[in-house]
Amino acid sequence: MHQQLPPEQLDRLICLEARIHKKSKEEIIQEQFLQIESEKQTDENDRNKQNMDSNKKSDDLKCSQNSENSPQKLFTSQNLSPVQKKSIITKKHSQQKKKKKTKEGQQKDITQYLQYQKKQQKAKKCEQKLMEYSIQDSPFKNKSPLPSDPALEKQLKEKQNQIAISEIKIKELETHNSELRETISSLTEQQLRIQDVVKQFAIENEKLKKQQLQVQLQTNRVRLGEYVVQREKTALVDVWIDGQELREAKEQSKRLEVLKAEYENKKKNSKNKEEQEMRTLNVKLNFLIKEEQQLQETVDRLETEKNLHIKQLKRVYEEEHARFTKNNDYPLIGERYQVLSLLGKGGFSEVYKAYDLQELREVACKIHQLNSNWSDHAKQNYIRHAIRENRVHKELNHPHIVKLYDSVEIDKSSFCTVLELCDGPDLAYYIKKYKCFPEKEAKLLVGQIISAIKYLNNHKNKIIHYDLKPQNILFHLNELKISDFGLCKVLEDDNSKLQLTSQGVGTYWYLPPECFHMGDQPPNISSKVDIWSIGVIFFEMLFGQKPFGQGVSQEKILKEQIIVKSQSVTFPQKPIISNECKEFIRGCLAYNQVDRLDVHQASNHPYFQKKLN
Structure with a gap:
């Protein structure tokens, strides 16, 4: 050990020696203590031996002096001077004293x-005791300290070893954690690069689709027609001009009608003609009738294609004049949703097809934007309705309801709701295309709509x-999904009816009579509003026309109270449908709410329990 040092330095010195010899601090202290004790014992033994030797020498000296009193012997014993002897003894004593002081x-x-x-x-024990006293109901609070026990000391050493092993494992885990962080960082960078590649690929793919669409539209302009701007007096208006193929089909149809009329006139005036000539006229007439039917099918097909072509032209025009993509054709929303193309435009929002760069799927982004020309009250009202729509929709999870995935704030005046993208068009598209659905197919699709309405009715x-119509019913994987909850009403506190305070909104052809009630007291509505809408949609799918207000504008329906005056529904002669189907539609379109089917009655109606052949 070293000379006297402060405890802190001595502690560091002992730690250093323990590291050098690969031993614990306690072992080093014990070895030093044993070494000092052994040195003390050795010094004491040496001192005793020296005393014994000096006593023996003095005895021998006395004996020699007594037996032999020779001057030579005295001379030999007195070779050193007293001063020298004293200096030697003093030096030896000082060394021993110094050594003893060092050891002490x-x-x-x-x-x-x-x-x-x-x-x-x-101090540590005191702190532990204070901590024990500070913990209420501690199981160690009233326990007395354990007596010294070798077994306990052994257990303590084992625990210390376990702690040391745990510290090593902690260091290994920290190292592993830092490696994982580096890996995550590199993977994040790699993911960002991949997302950038996917984004560019999605944009390029959409550009290619738009180029193909432009080629198709240009071809259809020649085949089916286009809008041309013409001047009428002092105004410029868009006028539709049929394309070459459609014009030729219509002209040929007219020629066939003229030729058919000629043959019919000849047949009428051929009373005195021969039988062979009559047969020839009949054959020609039958041939003309078949040709006319085929030509009419061609004209109908071209008219359907023309309507879809007009819809595409309208969508492209709206996309070119869209508000959200005015300054950037392909904006990125929330650093995640890459906007690609416009799907449709409503009165207060725009819906875009987008690509989710994280989930790697196509989605629909509905952009809600406040108009700068709106008043503060109108802005607050729109925000309130949009927030309510988002709150209601995000709680819904049904196979026949479009899913709401996310909501993203774009800026202070706009936000986006991310919805499930349906791969097919809406029901209105197929009603225009096919006009009439077979009863079996229409029944299957209406059953899916009723299933979704039943889920909404059974919600907490x-x-x-409130806005069920073919435009809000979308096809996805050959099934129907209900969308657009912008006008939905929520019945709270287990109420079955609600006062209608927003009269005048919605699509009038699909709303029941109670929604047009005028008076001081607002009318009460229930889920039977949706049942009426289902009846109208079912009728339109079967007969290709609306039961009330067909071909009439919304303004005229409201002005002339067409829906209010419609006391009962009348079915066309063709196509022929089952009596059970007519009974179900009558139940949906009952004028009074009391007589109308509710959601559960419609779902459990015998018509839907019976299978069609």
């Missing part, structure tokens, strides 16, 4: 260090969609 200093250092360690241990807060 070392012993004092160890004692001080042990005292310092005891003080620290005592009953929901009235």
Whole structure:
């Protein structure tokens, strides 16, 4: 050990020696203590031996002096001078004294260090006791300290070893954690690069589709027709001009009608003609009738294609004049949703097809934008309705309802709701294309709509969609999905009816008579509003026309109270449908709410329990 040192330096010195010899601090202190004790014992033995030797020499000297009193012997014993002898003895004593002082200093250092360690241990014990006292109902609070026990000391050493192993494992885990962070960082960078590649690919793919669409539109302009701007007096108006193929089909149809009329006139005036000539006229007439039917089918097909072509032209025009993509054709929303093309445009919002760069799927982004020309009241009203639509829609999860995935704030005046993208068009598209559905197919599709309405009615807060129409019913994977909850009504506190305070909104052809009630007291509505809409949609799918207000504008329906005056529904002669189907539609279109089917009655109606052949 070294000379007397402060306890902190001595502690560091002992730690250093422990690291060098790969031993614990306690073992080093114990070895030093044993070494000092052994040195003390050795010095004491040497001192005793020297005393014994000096006593023996003095006895021998006395004996020699007594037996032999020779001057030569005295001379030999007195070779050294007294001064020299004294100096030697003094030097030897000083060395022994110095050695003893050093050992005492070392012993004092160890004692001080042990005292310092005891003080620290005592302080730790005090802290532990204070912590124990601070914990209420501690199981160790009233326990007395355990007596010294070798088994307990062994367990303590094992625990210390376990702690040391745990510290090593912690360091390994920290190292592993840092490696994982680096890996995550590199993977994040790689993911961002991949997302950038996917984004560019999606944009390029959409550009290619738009180029193909432009080629198709140009071809259809020649085949089916286009809008041309013409001047009428002082105004410029868009006038539709049929294309070459459609014009030729219509002209040929007219020629066939003229030729058919000629043959019929000849047949009428051929009373005195021969039988062979009559047969020839009949054959020609039958041939003309078949040709006319085929030509009429061609004209109908071309008219359907023309309507779809007009719809595409309208969508392209709206996309070119869209508000959201005015300054950027392909904006990125929330650093995740890459906008690609416009799907449709409503009165207050725009719906775009987009690509989710994280989930790698196509989605529909509905952009809600506040108009700067609106008043503060109109802005607050629109925000309130949009937030309510988002809150209601995000709680819905049904196979026949479009899913709401996410909501993203774009800026202070606009936000986006991310919806499930349906791969097919809406029901209105197929009604225009096919005009009439077979009863079996129409029944299957209406059953899916009723299933969704039943789910809304059984929700914790009953929901009235209030805007069911073919345009809000989309096809996805050959099934129907209901969308657009912008006008929905929520029945809270287990109420079955709600006061209608927003009269005048919605699509009038599909709303029941109670929604047109005028008076001081607002009318009460229920989920039977949606049942009426289902009846109208079912009728339109079967007969290709609306039961009330067919070909009449919304303004005229409201002005002339057409829906209010419609007391009962009348079915066309063709196509022929089952009596059970007519009964179901009558139940949906009952004028009074009391007589009308509710959601559960419609779902469990015998018509839907019976299978069609």
